[in-house]
Amino acid sequence: SAWLRAGAGRAAALDGMRLQVIDHSTESRPYLVGETVVLGTRAAATSALTADDADVTALLAGSAREPFVGTAGTYVTLTLPGDARDPLVLEARRRSLDASPKDAIAVQVPDGSGWREVARMVPRLRFDQAAVACGSTSRVRLVFGSDVEVRFAGRLGRSAETPTVSWATLDGARDAQTGDVKDALLAPDGATATFTGPDTLAASFTLPPAAAGQARDCFLWVNGTLAGSKAAGAETSSLTGEPLPDQFALFQNRPNPFGASTAIRFALPRGSVVQLEVFDLQGRRVATLANGYFPAGYHEVSWDRRAEGGAQVRAGIYHYRIQAGAFRARRKLVLLP
Numbered sequence: 001s002a003w004l005r006a007g008a009g010r011a012a013a014l015d016g017m018r019l020q021v022i023d024h025s026t027e028s029r030p031y032l033v034g035e036t037v038v039l040g041t042r043a044a045a046t047s048a049l050t051a052d053d054a055d056v057t058a059l060l061a062g063s064a065r066e067p068f069v070g071t072a073g074t075y076v077t078l079t080l081p082g083d084a085r086d087p088l089v090l091e092a093r094r095r096s097l098d099a100s101p102k103d104a105i106a107v108q109v110p111d112g113s114g115w116r117e118v119a120r121m122v123p124r125l126r127f128d129q130a131a132v133a134c135g136s137t138s139r140v141r142l143v144f145g146s147d148v149e150v151r152f153a154g155r156l157g158r159s160a161e162t163p164t165v166s167w168a169t170l171d172g173a174r175d176a177q178t179g180d181v182k183d184a185l186l187a188p189d190g191a192t193a194t195f196t197g198p199d200t201l202a203a204s205f206t207l208p209p210a211a212a213g214q215a216r217d218c219f220l221w222v223n224g225t226l227a228g229s230k231a232a233g234a235e236t237s238s239l240t241g242e243p244l245p246d247q248f249a250l251f252q253n254r255p256n257p258f259g260a261s262t263a264i265r266f267a268l269p270r271g272s273v274v275q276l277e278v279f280d281l282q283g284r285r286v287a288t289l290a291n292g293y294f295p296a297g298y299h300e301v302s303w304d305r306r307a308e309g310g311a312q313v314r315a316g317i318y319h320y321r322i323q324a325g326a327f328r329a330r331r332k333l334v335l336l337p
Contacts, residue, residue, distance in 0.1 A: 001204050002220050006197030011273045011293035013323075014193045014224040017185045019168035019205045023214040028159040030217050031131035033087050037219075038131065039159040042089045047079035048153060060153040062091065067151035070105070070144035078140045080155040087131040088140055091152035092123040105150075106143040109134050115141055123148055131156050168205035168218070175201040178325050194273035194325050195224075196293065244296050245269050248327035253303075253320065257334035261304040264289065264320060271295045272324040278303065278333075279319045286313055289320070305335060 002019065006012065020037075022030045028039040044061040051074060059068035060076075070076065080088065088107065104122045108115040119132045129152070134140055142153065173182040173193070181193035181201070195201055210216055245267035253262045264276065276290040287308050289301045307313050315337040321330045 001202065003203070004195065004201040004222065006195055006199055006201075011194070011196040011271075012224045013273045013275055013291060014181070014185060014195055014201075014222065016221075016223040017170065017173065017203055018221045019170070019207075020219040020221060021166045021168055021207060022217045022219070023164040023166075023211050024217070025161055026215045028161060030163060030219075031087070031089065031129065031156060032219060033131045033133050033156075037163055037165055038087065038156065039161050039163050040086070040156040041159070042129075042152070042154050042156055043081050044152065044154040045078040046081050047077075049077050051075055060150060062152035062154075064151065067092075067149040070142065070148045070150060072144060072146045075141050075143040076153070078142065078153055080138050080140060082155045082157050084136045084138050086158055087156045088134050089129060089131050089152065089154055089156045090121060090123075090142075090150060091127055091129045092121075092148055092150040093125060093127045094123045095147045095149065104145050105148060106145070107132055107134055108141040108143060109137045110139055127151065164211065164214070166208045168207050171204045171206055173201060173203040175199050194323070196271060196273055196325075245298065248324055248329075250320075250322045250329035250331060252331055253333045257336045258305075259336040261302055262333065263300050263302045265298065265300045266322055266324070267298050268294055268296050268324060272327075274299075275321075275323040276301055277321050279321060281317060281319070286318060294324075 022037055024030060024039055028041055031038050031040065045057060048055070048057040048060045050056060056068050056076060058064055059066070090105070092105065104120040106117050107119040107121065108117050118134050121130055121132060170182060170186060172180070173185050174180050175195060177196060177199050178194060184193040246269055247267070248269060249267040251265040253264045255262060266274070266276070268274070272294060273292065274290050274294045275288070277285055278287045278289065279285055287303065287306065289303055305312050313335065315335050318333050318335060319330050320333055322328070
């Protein structure tokens, strides 16, 4: 089983959820480097120096009683052992409850004239290990965006062993507000499951048979879009001064037909993650006008006929579709030359 939790005011549109199963020997541990599973054992950095040349090597070796604390704007320069092509491993956690870009650790490598960023890592609330490829170098710099605790930094020595990788079967997925969302998470046609906090999504899986004498680890993959995004060419507004609607609704765009721009209005009896998209008659998505959380009320999105790439679409007949929780609706619009 797995649980996803969203706090109040947080929302996402989930496209899919999968549980990856890795069986391997007990001598190694699996890490994800990008989307690739790598087995190996870790070796601590041979040197770790702060900006003022304080030696914190012992604090990052994984055995210190207290972790090293990186504060906003500070950095640590590491010298890593082993093969320079092997990934960097960090064991860290962030101190703040809310994750944001400022909480990330920027991973930099020397480029001949200074330092170049090759990756950004956002630690979890609890200590966890993560691996990142950083090219062929033995020197790496960690730049901290906010207070982060680190208790290990070093190299992942790759194992020659090949892991057995398989996928569990999703048996069920349910949250309190929407109910059963399993079909939406499994659908190949772009259907999504809206997830609006405060709420918990509970998923259950059937694991493949385990091999005798093997260790097993699992990685949960979740594909989705955080609330708050919209496409270029779309402007949103909330319509105030009206009573809250008692049901979901998608209204006809105005004007219709239109030439330069049009407005699409919809109603939400409760706050929801809304996806509003435009499709051509062949079912190909032309533009995403909204993909984010909207509070209860009447809302309006304008479209200036631009596609997701920024180019203007050709005249013709199109459909626009809304998804808000379990609500689905579609209407036709006509674009003039």
